[in-house]
Amino acid sequence: xxxxxxxxxxxxxxxxxxxxxxxxxxxxxxxxxxxxxxxxxxxxxxxxxxxxxxxxxxxxxxxxxxxxxxxxxxxxxxxxxxxxxxxxxxxxxxxxxxxxxxxxxxxxxxxxxxxxxxxxxxxxxxxxxxxxxxxxxxxxxxxxxxxxxxxxxxxxxxxxxxxxxxxxxxxxxxxxxxxxxxxxxxxxxxxxxxxxxxxxxxxxxxxxxxxxxxxxxxxxxxxxxxxxxxxxxxxxxxxxxxxxxxxxxxxxxxxxxxxx
Amino acid sequence: xxxxxxxxxxxxxxxxxxxxxxxxxxxxxxxxxxxxxxxxxxxxxxxxxxxxxxxxxxxxxxxxxxxxxxxxxxxxxxxxxxxxxxxxxxxxxxxxxxxxxxxxxxxxxxxxxxxxxxxxxxxxxxxxxxxxxxxxxxxxxxxxxxxxxxxxxxxxxxxxxxxxxxxxxxxxxxxxxxxxxxxxxxxxxxxxxxxxxxxxxxxxxxxxxxxxxxxxxxxxxxxxxxxxxxxxxxxxxxxxxxxxxxxxxxxxxxxxxxxxxxxxxxxxxxxxxxxxxxxxxxxxxxxxxxxxxxxxxxxxxxxxxxxxxxxxxxxxxxxxxxxxxxxxxxxxxxxxxxxxxxxxxxxxxxxxxxxxxxxxxxxxxxxxxxxxxxxxxxxxxxxxxxxxxxxxxxxxxxxxxxxxxxxxxxxxxxxxxxxxxxxxxxxxxxxxxxxxxxxxxxxxxxxxxxxxxxxxxxxxxxxxxxxxxxxxxxxxxxxxxxxxxxxxxxxxxxxxxxxxxxxxxxxxxxxxxxxxxxxxxxxxxxxxxxxxxxxxxxxxxxxxxxxxxxxxxxxxxxxxxxxxxxxxxxxxxxxxxxxxxxxxxxxxxxxxxxxxxxxxxxxxxxxxxxxxxxxxxxxxxxxxxxxxxxxxxxxxxxxxxxxxxxxxxxxxxxxxx
Numbered sequence: 034x035x036x037x038x039x040x041x042x043x044x045x046x047x048x049x050x051x052x053x054x055x056x057x058x059x060x061x062x063x064x065x066x067x068x069x070x071x072x073x074x075x076x077x078x079x080x081x082x083x084x085x086x087x088x089x090x091x092x093x094x095x096x097x098x099x100x101x102x103x104x105x106x107x108x109x110x111x112x113x114x115x116x117x118x119x120x121x122x123x124x125x126x127x128x129x130x131x132x133x134x135x136x137x138x139x140x141x142x143x144x145x146x147x148x149x150x151x152x153x154x155x156x157x158x159x160x161x162x163x164x165x166x167x168x169x170x171x172x173x174x175x176x177x178x179x180x181x182x183x184x185x186x187x188x189x190x191x192x193x194x195x196x197x198x199x200x201x202x203x204x205x206x207x208x209x210x211x212x213x214x215x216x217x218x219x220x221x222x223x224x225x226x227x228x229x230x231x232x233x234x235x236x237x238x239x240x241x242x243x244x245x246x247x248x249x250x251x252x253x254x255x256x257x258x259x260x261x262x263x264x265x266x267x268x269x270x271x272x273x274x275x276x277x278x279x280x281x282x283x284x285x286x287x288x289x290x291x292x293x
Numbered sequence: 294x295x296x297x298x299x300x301x302x303x304x305x306x307x308x309x310x311x312x313x314x315x316x317x318x319x320x321x322x323x324x325x326x327x328x329x330x331x332x333x334x335x336x337x338x339x340x341x342x343x344x345x346x347x348x349x350x351x352x353x354x355x356x357x358x359x360x361x362x363x364x365x366x367x368x369x370x371x372x373x374x375x376x377x378x379x380x381x382x383x384x385x386x387x388x389x390x391x392x393x394x395x396x397x398x399x400x401x402x403x404x405x406x407x408x409x410x411x412x413x414x415x416x417x418x419x420x421x422x423x424x425x426x427x428x429x430x431x432x433x434x435x436x437x438x439x440x441x442x443x444x445x446x447x448x449x450x451x452x453x454x455x456x457x458x459x460x461x462x463x464x465x466x467x468x469x470x471x472x473x474x475x476x477x478x479x480x481x482x483x484x485x486x487x488x489x490x491x492x493x494x495x496x497x498x499x500x501x502x503x504x505x506x507x508x509x510x511x512x513x514x515x516x517x518x519x520x521x522x523x524x525x526x527x528x529x530x531x532x533x534x535x536x537x538x539x540x541x542x543x544x545x546x547x548x549x550x551x552x553x554x555x556x557x558x559x560x561x562x563x564x565x566x567x568x569x570x571x572x573x574x575x576x577x578x579x580x581x582x583x584x585x586x587x588x589x590x591x592x593x594x595x596x597x598x599x600x601x602x603x604x605x606x607x608x609x610x611x612x613x614x615x616x617x618x619x620x621x622x623x624x625x626x627x628x629x630x631x632x633x634x635x636x637x638x639x640x641x642x643x644x645x646x647x648x649x650x651x652x653x654x655x656x657x658x659x660x661x662x663x664x665x666x667x668x669x670x671x672x673x674x675x676x677x678x679x680x681x682x683x684x685x686x687x688x689x690x691x692x693x694x695x696x697x698x699x700x701x702x703x704x705x706x707x708x709x710x711x712x713x714x715x716x717x718x719x720x721x722x723x724x725x726x727x728x729x730x731x732x733x734x735x736x737x738x739x740x741x742x743x744x745x746x747x748x749x750x751x752x753x754x755x756x757x758x759x760x761x762x763x764x765x766x767x768x769x770x771x772x773x774x775x776x777x778x779x780x781x782x783x784x785x786x787x788x789x790x791x792x793x794x795x796x797x798x799x800x801x802x803x804x805x806x807x808x809x810x811x812x813x814x815x816x817x818x819x820x821x822x823x824x825x826x827x828x829x830x831x832x833x834x835x836x837x838x839x840x841x842x843x844x845x846x847x848x849x850x851x852x853x854x855x856x857x858x859x860x861x862x863x864x865x866x867x868x869x870x871x872x873x874x875x876x877x878x879x880x881x882x883x884x885x886x887x888x889x890x891x892x893x894x895x896x897x898x899x900x901x902x903x904x905x906x907x908x909x910x911x912x913x914x915x916x917x918x919x920x921x922x923x924x925x926x927x928x929x930x931x932x933x934x935x936x937x938x939x940x941x942x943x944x945x946x947x948x949x950x
Contacts, residue, residue, distance in 0.1 A: 177453025
């Protein structure tokens with residue numbers, strides 16, 4: 034296959050970026066999308082040019098490190114997969130493909146297609162856990178968990194934290210990410226004690242980081258490689274209302290939002 | 294383990310402790326079931342009020358690293374944790390699919406701590422230390438408790454209690470799982486515990502930061518040199534103890550099921566600073582991976598070996614048969630595992646299945662592009678059980694296969710081929726998980742300890758979390774209790790010298806400006822290692838590799854091309870540093886494989902096999918851990934032996950006929 038790539042190149046967060054056009058030749062339909070970029074990069078290096086920087090690691094759809102807006106769609110045209118799981122047979126010979134980084138204020142660009150997603154980590158630090166120190170747990174079978182609840186918890190826990198939901202959202206909202214973590218823990222009996230405080234803290238941190246509000250558009254769930262349902266957002270909103278009725282305020286010391 | 298020999302005050306006024314190296318395992322004696330309890334009582338403690346004065350450096354944020362960093366933080370130590378990924382949640386533990394073993398005996402089917410211990414020692418082909426393995430089996434039960442309390446959504450039965458399955462041919466159901474994403478869920482549990490400590494201020498996290506060297510002061514690990522992968526800044530970090538939890542080195546083969554970034558730099562640099570490397574040649578090859586499709590291949594994808602429960606493995610009888618599988622009649626197919634191992638058939642252990650696949654492909658009977666593949670055929674199972682049933686059992690795996698290959702496994706047989714999956718070798722550690730460098734601890738896949746020459750399925754997750762949550766918090770405390778906190782700044786000459794070496798190396802890589810890319814060298818090294826130090830090894834092949842590796846390494850340092858500069862994100866530079874270290878480690882792996890003329894577990898020496906072609910162990914000559922010391926000459930490392938004594942599980946020869 035022969036393809037034309039329009040790739041976002043940006044030296045660093047301070048320098049403006051631009052699209053550059055590259056010809057990708059001798060592309061096999063068996064290649065993954067990232068292997069196609071590998072091939073382009075090997076060419077660039079040999080020609081003495083700087084290769085295209087992009088994030089990736091496990092290349093099997095679970096680590097959440099890869100990203101990319103491909104022709105304007107987060108993780109490309111196929112449903113329920115990450116960019117690393119996308120194969121070139123999903124494209125046609127002669128296609129032009131536009132490749133961009135995630136674009137959102139709380140995901141500043143580091144270089145080319147690489148962005149900084151540490152805002153997600155700070156949301157988890159604000160409360161996305163159960164406070165249990167090592168050694169203090171009772172026997173694992175002490176508290177039975179109804180199977181349907183455990184299954185729903187697992188559905189939400191499948192989130193890989195890639196940020197596609199934010200990149201796809203016209204508001205740049207992280208609600209699906211936050212709601213997935215809230216639902217993962219709130220479906221379990223172990224997660225009940227901190228349930229409402231957790232919801233309030235994570236949402237507060239989300240706001241501090243500069244993510245937008247959710248207006249139920251649904252782009253997030255549509256591009257989510259793990260098909261996290263928007264029901265989780267409804268559930269989180271319900272928890273926020275309960276928290277308000279209970280008079281639960283955000284914890285005194287939020288994780289500090291990234292400076293700048 | 295080391296002894297404190299004497300204490301002196303150096304001319305800079307820094308109190309120093311001199312240590313001597315030895316290969317004593319420090320495993321306590323007495324009845325095996327009491328050893329860990331006894332040892333825990335005998336170990337020293339650090340007063341809670343004093344803990345914040347000690348700094349512990351943890352490198353790596355997978356199961357072992359995150360668990361350790363979080364637990365140290367909870368206990369009140371001052372922790373610095375480092376990972377090369379953009380978030381600690383992305384460490385490669387996340388990719389483990391199958392499950393985690395624990396001797397809970399919830400199924401009442403005969404499991405016990407002793408049985409898990411027994412299975413692990415036997416599965417490791419009698420090349421692991423009994424005391425360590427017993428402790429692993431003991432704490433396995435606490436791991437499940439901890440994870441459930443953290444909110445790990447393990448699979449449950451309708452009554453709400455935890456579900457278990459039998460895994461990897463085990464005769465009991467002791468594997469806990471969270472769909473096909475057990476590693477992900479356990480890692481998220483540890484990541485959340487770690488996040489809580491980061492918020493509490495006990496742990497400072499350094500993502501996108503790579504450890505490039507270990508700083509040893511007066512014989513003791515006192516810090517690390519890192520590179521900030523975004524700014525390129527080389528930095529010094531001082532601590533009272535250093536924990537390496539940086540995973541395995543399967544990427545020395547270029548193609549493996551590891552994540553692209555997995556590397557051996559941290560453990561290799563520590564090795565060069567005095568940490569012995571244990572059993573480097575012990576590598577696990579997994580039989581059910583999706584075959585390579587071409588030179589562009591960047592990594593291999595594993596499919597759960599549960600597929601072998603219903604799929605039948607075969608190749609054409611005729612060499613170079615290019616007919617479509619459906620056009621090859623039954624009489625011209627060779628179901629070679631069923632033929633050769635009638636008792637176990639397609640369910641023979643990983644190493645046996647892998648070696649046989651290689652053998653038939655080497656005979657020219659492999660299928661698919663390049664002839665590096667065998668069929669895994671579900672036609673009979675679909676006929677017997679119906680497509681619906683097969684879809685229920687393996688639907689997600691079939692989808693994944695189709696996604697990657699473009700072929701529908703309900704209609705045409707899958708093609709599979711073995712791939713490098715796990716490295717049992719790693720830095721040598723004593724019972725306290727301390728390396729031969731005092732103050733340097735090694736956990737998880739990065740150490741050599743618990744799996745011997747072959748790891749059982751669902752035991753990697755168990756070991757990572759055991760080390761991180763339940764072993765290091767005791768043993769590191771014991772070490773710290775014997776040393777005064779702090780007393781050293783990063784201005785110490787050892788930091789300056791090590792930093793200078795790291796900076797020089799980075800500059801050198803950037804200045805070569807040769808003709809070949811890093812990847813092209815890595816591919817060539819990987820191919821060589823796969824051919825000569827992979828599924829089966831022999832004297833001539835290993836000697837050939839030992840001639841070729843130094844030549845290739847020399848060419849690398851003369852002719853590699855690393856574009857860009859060091860002061861910014863530079864992924865080629867990162868790769869170049871890692872590949873440079875793989876070149877050195879590869880040589881040690883081959884030296885180790887050459888010296889161990891027996892076959893054991895994942896290490897198959899063609900010269901040491903039974904008449905049936907099975908691995909033949911040589912307990913008389915090789916019942917020891919090979920711990921290699923760096924001597925300054927890569928070709929001549931010094932071998933130290935830790936003898937292995939089996940008091941509880943008597944060595945026997947495996948047979949699957």
